[in-house]
Amino acid sequence: MTSRAPARPSRVPRTSQAAGRLRGIDAARGLALLGMMATHLLPTFEANADLTPTWIGLTFSGRAAALFAVLAGVGLALSTGKQVPPQGPALNAARRGIALRALVIAAAGLSLGGLEVNLAIILVHYAMLFLCILPFLGLKLKALCAWAAGWIVVSPVLAYLLRPWLMAANPPLNLGHNPSWEDLSTPFPLLGDLFLTGYYPVFQWLSYLLVGLVIGRLALTKAMVPVLLLAGGTAVAALAKALGTAAMENWGGRAALEAVLNAPGYPLDSVLQVNLTGIPQEGSWWWLAAAAPHSATTLDLLHTCGVAAAVVGVFLLLGRLADWLDLDLLLPLRGAGAMTLTLYSAHVWVVSAFYLKPLPAGWTEAGMYWAHAATAIAVGIVFVLLKWRGPLELVGHAANQLGRGGRAGLR
Template identity: 30%
Template sequence: MDNIYRPRAKRIQGYDLARGVAIFAMVIIDFKTFFCIDETFPEWLYTFIEYMDRRAAVALVMIAGAGMTLMLRKAELTKTRNTLFKRAVFLMLCGILIARIWPADILHFYGFFILIGLTMAQLSGPGLLIGAAVFWLVGFLGLSDSAYGYLESFTAGSLPSRFANLFFTGYYPVFPWAALYLLGMWIGRRNLKNRHVTITLLSSGLLVAVLSECAGYFIPGMAIKTVLAHGASDETAAYIFILLSKLTVIDLTLPSPVSIVSGAGTGLCVIMLSFLCATSLKQRPLQYFLIAGKNTLSLYVLHILFIKGFETLPGIGEDYPILWCTAGAILFITTYTLLMRQWLKKFAMGPLESAMRYFPFVKAPRIMKKDPGTSTG
């Protein structure tokens, strides 16, 4: 097989595959969001893509956390920390620029997650889970009407508004999304080469996802019936129903506490299934996901530029069938991977991955291959 698909010893193929699947889903979701406003046939496809909104990002955040843990296992710990810090700064700068045309940018949040991870990297496994629980719990504060109204009252573009966006009101706010990053760091400490561990985590993720979905569906209605049966007034029952609905609704765009748990469950399933597929299937059917997974930053930025450029063309609307949008996204990703395959024959990594490795553009490491037989990482 072509040597560009043989990973370095440093890379873990399961994470690359999971990252590729997640960015693949994110591109499809974004094509659907910009070019398919109304629900169209087939409804099951539209509903599934709608359900996966933000869940692809959950998987990417968790994988990033796991990747940090793996990097910090290196012997040169100080050098690794400096590398991660520079990577965080690079991603935040890129994100700030992209956010000017793409309000849903994740890179500047992603960079801040790395900084949080660096401050908590010395915690034990249980300590990481406790830290994740704290970020998850503080996220509740942004759900109250008074807190949300206060956070939204800041003048747009002001420093307080930017901080409110970063921590509570943005697309991927630190509270509670940093909890997913810390959970990923905890996963990175697990021995996923052990099939028993992988299957156990897969089962746990599936169970968590199912239970959280059931909680979101049943708890508000059951609570209403219970309080009314015990003589509560209609006003009290309505208040309890609204409160529980906010806490249990499965909607990662809010994000509610239960939806974060649900997202973590599906993210865990994506990662564990990717590990099982990477070890049990031949590599060739998965090579396109692997290429995308090793070069997610370039694909992420390129798909944003493509969508923003394409929607400005004359005659381009927002009412295309979901099948057309999905096919367009698949065609875009296929074209990207074919071009990236040619790029990787000469370079060791994607263009933006190389730029991040160079940052701050001094003492740049080698990004050209020594010879055609050198693998990419």
């Protein structure tokens, strides 16, 4: 009787599925960073009377920042138990660590807020979102889904009712500029701006972190989860945008809003496609039927959450493909995505150096964007290959470890 030959070991990928999943999340975050840079440096409207949207505005406006926020929720889920949310002392430790990390992000944002720059800096709002998500970290998947769905539906309505009251205060409870250290001396306008009247209203934007927590609590290593994220996210995004377009163009919404604005010739149709920031959304319930970028309505939140889920699904699948091919296909994006706080802050600082100044001779807006993007990619690749954290990520990590009760060494 001959002995049976041992089975030949199957080809083992260089990295595990878990590593591939994390690479995909970092790569998606890198894409979000490059998308936000594009909206900062490239025109989102043509320079004509109709404000014709550019492809940059149609593609990235509202979606890049929302993806960034959803990925924050995904990252928090992955760092706090993945599918199993922490409980008891572990939950308290996680909350302390995230709270201290949020303070580091807020400090960076408040410092950048003192720069003269024509950008809406997200970091202080981002930090506030980290603090607001703390009560939800211990919830299981079903409860998270219920909270996310409810917040997407209810928060825009409450915001619509509260914004006029905040703006009617004397002085109005908004800033009209990026939050800076000086604004800490006037806490009520600062909080009003952060939560409801500013560029990134935390009250509605909490929906993004809740959806991110839901995604991060899924079994992302299972074969069908990325496919479901891609298919489901695409369907939700398409349906929300279709409903918003129909409400505005076919059911009388845009005509009603034009009557409220009472600004003949104003290209509201273009603005609804790219960016509703700066227009007071009051005087008509039709504002809540729009799916316009940066409107923070239910349809806008659904659309951008759907896009974010689909992008996460795509990059998870690409991460698996990279494992199978044993090639780091996502390195250019994941390097930048692993140090977005540092790269975003450096990007804002560089942009501020050119505020109200002509571009260097021979440079164009497109050239400036590609210089920023290429630098972010190159620096990210170097740091990830050397297994370094970005400088601000290092401080954030130390703060997180200190909050959790561990050693706070900058490693």
